Amino acid sequence: MDRTLAAFLDEIWRSGEEHDARETERPKRMLNITPDTGRLLWILIHATRATRILEVGTSNAYSTIWLADAARATGGRVITLERSPEKVKLARENLTRAGLADRVEIREGNAAETLAALGGPFHFVFLDADRANYSTYLDLTLPKLVPGGLLVADNVTSHAQELADYLTRVKSNPALLSVTVPIGKGEEVSLKLR
Numbered sequence: 001m002d003r004t005l006a007a008f009l010d011e012i013w014r015s016g017e018e019h020d021a022r023e024t025e026r027p028k029r030m031l032n033i034t035p036d037t038g039r040l041l042w043i044l045i046h047a048t049r050a051t052r053i054l055e056v057g058t059s060n061a062y063s064t065i066w067l068a069d070a071a072r073a074t075g076g077r078v079i080t081l082e083r084s085p086e087k088v089k090l091a092r093e094n095l096t097r098a099g100l101a102d103r104v105e106i107r108e109g110n111a112a113e114t115l116a117a118l119g120g121p122f123h124f125v126f127l128d129a130d131r132a133n134y135s136t137y138l139d140l141t142l143p144k145l146v147p148g149g150l151l152v153a154d155n156v157t158s159h160a161q162e163l164a165d166y167l168t169r170v171k172s173n174p175a176l177l178s179v180t181v182p183i184g185k186g187e188e189v190s191l192k193l194r
C-alpha cells in the first residue's frame, strides 16, 4: 500500500473514532474495523489471490478501502452492501478520494434481500453488519463461495454471545475449517474446503 493511501486510511479511522465517541445514535456511528483487522483482510486477499470479493456492511468504506486496495493488487473487484443512503454517499466520497471507486460497486439496500438476488461466485466474503443476521448471511453466502474461498466475520470476540449460533455453525460445518483470530474485535476466519 502506498503512503498516501495509508495516511488517508489513518485519517478516516481517526475521524470515525472521534465521530463515534460523540454520536449517541448507534445507526449513525461508523463502527469501523480496527487497523489490524484491515491488515489481516489485506494479507488474506493478497495471499489467496482473491479477485471476487464481497462485503456486507460498508459504513464509510474504511474496511472497503482495505479490501479494494488488496483487490487492486490481485486484479480483483469488491461488491459491498449498505442500507443507509447517508453512509453510501460518504462511502462513495471516501472511495473516490482513495482512488478506488472503479474497483468497488456499492449496492444500497437491505443486505439479505440484495444477497438473495446476487450472483456469485466469490473468493472472499467479509461480514460486518447487523450481527443478528450473520447466520442468515452464512446461509446466503456459503453457496456462492468457491471451494478454497474465505469467509471472515467481524466482532466474534467483542460480541461472542450474540454470535454464538453463527460460531457454532461455522465451527461444526464439515465443509469449513474455522478459527477465531483474536485481533481487533475478533475475526472468525472460515475456509471452505469443498
Ligand SMILES: C[S@@+](CC[C@H](N)C(=O)[O-])C[C@H]1O[C@@H](n2cnc3c(N)ncnc32)[C@H](O)[C@@H]1O
Residues within 6 Å of the ligand: 027, 030, 031, 032, 033, 056, 057, 058, 059, 060, 061, 062, 063, 064, 081, 082, 083, 084, 087, 109, 110, 111, 112, 128, 129, 130
Ligand atoms: C459495523 S458497520 C460496518 C463498518 C465497516 N465494515 C468498516 O469497518 O468500515 C455496519 C454497517 O452495516 C450496515 N447495516 C446494518 N444492517 C444492515 C442490513 N440489514 N443491510 C445492509 N446494511 C446494513 C450499517 O448501516 C452499518 O453501516
